[in-house]
Amino acid sequence: MLANYGYQDGSGEYFITIDTEKCNGCGDCVETCPAKVFVVVDEDPHDPMREGPVAMVALDKKKKIKYECNPCKPSVHRPPLPCVQACKAGAVLHSW
Amino acid sequence: MAEEKKPEFWRWTETNWLSSQIDWKKAKYITVGIDVGSVSTQAVVMADGEVLAYGNMRTGSDSPNSARKGLHFALEKTDMPESRIDYCVGTGYGRVNVPVADRCITEIACHARGANFIYGPQVRTVLDVGGQDIKAIQCDDKGKVTNFLMNDKCAAGTGRGMEVFADLLGVPIVEVGERSYKVKQEPPAVSNTCVVYAKSEATGLLRIGWSTEEVLAAYCRAMAERIYSLLERMGVTPEFAVTGGMAKNRGVIGRLMPMIGLEPAKTTWDTQIAGGVGAALFGYALCQRGKGRGRK
Numbered sequence: 001m002l003a004n005y006g007y008q009d010g011s012g013e014y015f016i017t018i019d020t021e022k023c024n025g026c027g028d029c030v031e032t033c034p035a036k037v038f039v040v041v042d043e044d045p046h047d048p049m050r051e052g053p054v055a056m057v058a059l060d061k062k063k064k065i066k067y068e069c070n071p072c073k074p075s076v077h078r079p080p081l082p083c084v085q086a087c088k089a090g091a092v093l094h095s096w
Numbered sequence: 097m098a099e100e101k102k103p104e105f106w107r108w109t110e111t112n113w114l115s116s117q118i119d120w121k122k123a124k125y126i127t128v129g130i131d132v133g134s135v136s137t138q139a140v141v142m143a144d145g146e147v148l149a150y151g152n153m154r155t156g157s158d159s160p161n162s163a164r165k166g167l168h169f170a171l172e173k174t175d176m177p178e179s180r181i182d183y184c185v186g187t188g189y190g191r192v193n194v195p196v197a198d199r200c201i202t203e204i205a206c207h208a209r210g211a212n213f214i215y216g217p218q219v220r221t222v223l224d225v226g227g228q229d230i231k232a233i234q235c236d237d238k239g240k241v242t243n244f245l246m247n248d249k250c251a252a253g254t255g256r257g258m259e260v261f262a263d264l265l266g267v268p269i270v271e272v273g274e275r276s277y278k279v280k281q282e283p284p285a286v287s288n289t290c291v292v293y294a295k296s297e298a299t300g301l302l303r304i305g306w307s308t309e310e311v312l313a314a315y316c317r318a319m320a321e322r323i324y325s326l327l328e329r330m331g332v333t334p335e336f337a338v339t340g341g342m343a344k345n346r347g348v349i350g351r352l353m354p355m356i357g358l359e360p361a362k363t364t365w366d367t368q369i370a371g372g373v374g375a376a377l378f379g380y381a382l383c384q385r386g387k388g389r390g391r392k
Contacts, residue, residue: 001241007249008326010289015245045202046241048378063249 003046005057006065006095014066015095016057020044022091025053032086035068037061055091069094106259106269108341111366112151114173118143125182125383128170129375130163130197131206132190135227135255136341139166140372141174141181145380149174150369159190167196182388183379187371189228198389199382204233204244206374207339212239213373214365215337223327224370225342227255230323232330239374245330250290253322255341257291258348261315264295265308273346276312283310285317288325294318316347323348324355337361339370 006015016037029038039058044050061068072081073096083092120126123143131138133155140150151169155162163186171178178196186194187206194200203224211222212235222233229248235241251257262269283306287293298311306314336358338349343360344367353360365373382388 002243004243004245004330008247008329009250013329045200046205046244048199048201048205049240049381 001047003056004095005062007063011066013095014069016065016069017093017095018055018057019091019093020047020050020054022089023055023087024089025055026088027055028086028088029055029083029092032082034071034082035061037065037068038083066096103266105262105266107154108269110151110153110169112149112169112172113366114149115147118146118148120148120174120176120180123148125380125388126176126180127376127379127383128167128181128184128196129206129372129377129379130166130184130186130194131188131203131369131371131375132159132163132166132186132194133203133227133371134189134229135259136368137162137166137188137190138369138372139163139170140369140376141170141176142373142376142380145377147365147369147373147376150366150372152366152368155190159193160195163190163194163196183383185375185379185382187375189226198379201375201378203371204231204246205241206371206378207231208233208235208241208244208374209239209377210370210372210374211235211337211339212237213377214339214363214367214370215335215361218335219337219361220333221327221330221336223323223336223338224340225253225255225323225338225348226340230254230326232327234330234333239377243330245326247326252288252291252294253319253326257294257319258315258342258345260291260295261298261312264298265311267308267312270344272312272316273344273348273350275309276316276347277350278309279307279313282317283314285321286311286314288318288322312347316345317351319348320351320355323352327356332356332358334358335361337363339367341368343367
């Protein structure tokens with residue numbers, strides 16, 4: 001499942017996508033993210049039939065990821081995002 | 097002096113329904129799904145995966161109470177005691193506040209599963225326009241979510257926005273769809289970025305002489321455009337189904353469908369109960385896995 005966390009408002013679209021088929025719940029993204037955007041939960045709330053942990057965007061961060069992620073996203077010379085790099089499974093994607 | 101009561105144009109009728117064909121006494125598992133939304137609450141009672149009864153009412157200001165009231169409302173026409181319930185799943189915006197629930201599941205999973213039930217397994221894209229959010233969901237033939245997109249940060253394009261307009265224009269919410277088509281020429285859409293801006297824009301339009309119907313049409317179009325921008329991001333694969341209260345608003349859905357170029361799936365069920373149906377179905381699946389309460 002492609003789980004898109006984030007929102008669209010008057011200024012644009014801000015979504016972090018977690019591919020739950022690829023995610024194994026290892027928690028590397030949780031440790032890497034300087035803004036603590038990710039959490040790992042034991043039960044996927046979007047897929048009650050899934051067994052095993054999965055990463056998701058923390059509830060209190062979901063509606064402000066534009067600002068939470070901003071320090072990692074300079075407008076010029078943007079380095080690779082730490083969360084995207086840390087995920088060995090390639091499950092994390094950013095829309096902006 | 098008695099204060100005159102202001103008519104409430106946004107108010108819709110609360111309903112409860114009971115199947116005449118199902119005998120709950122013969123059922124192995126009775127499961128309940130309670131969908132406590134930001135605006136409405138639905139409780140669906142299922143007997144072995146078939147809808148036995150449901151109740152659909154407004155949430156009000158107290159989630160735990162509305163969950164309980166919703167359940168009682170659904171059980172009202174049955175003679176079933178509450179203790180007969182094998183599993184209860186809470187879903188929706190207020191799901192953590194459902195005291196009777198054994199488990200909470202997000203409305204995304206429940207709406208996909210519910211749409212799979214009420215529209216049939218050929219549904220691949222589900223649009224749920226709720227009270228405070230819009231959800232676009234893609235699912236497989238089992239109703240399992242494969243991709244979802246939700247916008248719950250902003251009220252533009254949601255049911256609440258429509259209620260604001262119904263109230264502003266003094267049009268009962270159930271008539272909005274029909275009235276919005278009573279225009280000679282389709283007016284351009286109002287702003288779809290923000291309900292507050294759209295409302296002030298509409299007030300301006302009324303002042304320069306637009307009719308109520310024209311303003312309704314302009315807002316319905318704005319909502320359709322807003323919803324379309326979310327759907328466009330995810331892509332739409334047939335069949336396309338709409339759940340939630342907005343599915344009953346022809347003014348918005350009728351304008352949305354030509355943008356997508358598809359016909360929406362049809363159902364005889366109340367579209368608002370999809371979340372509750374999905375929750376009850378998950379309850380049934382969990383019971384079959386041996387996770388039920390067990391008969392006392």
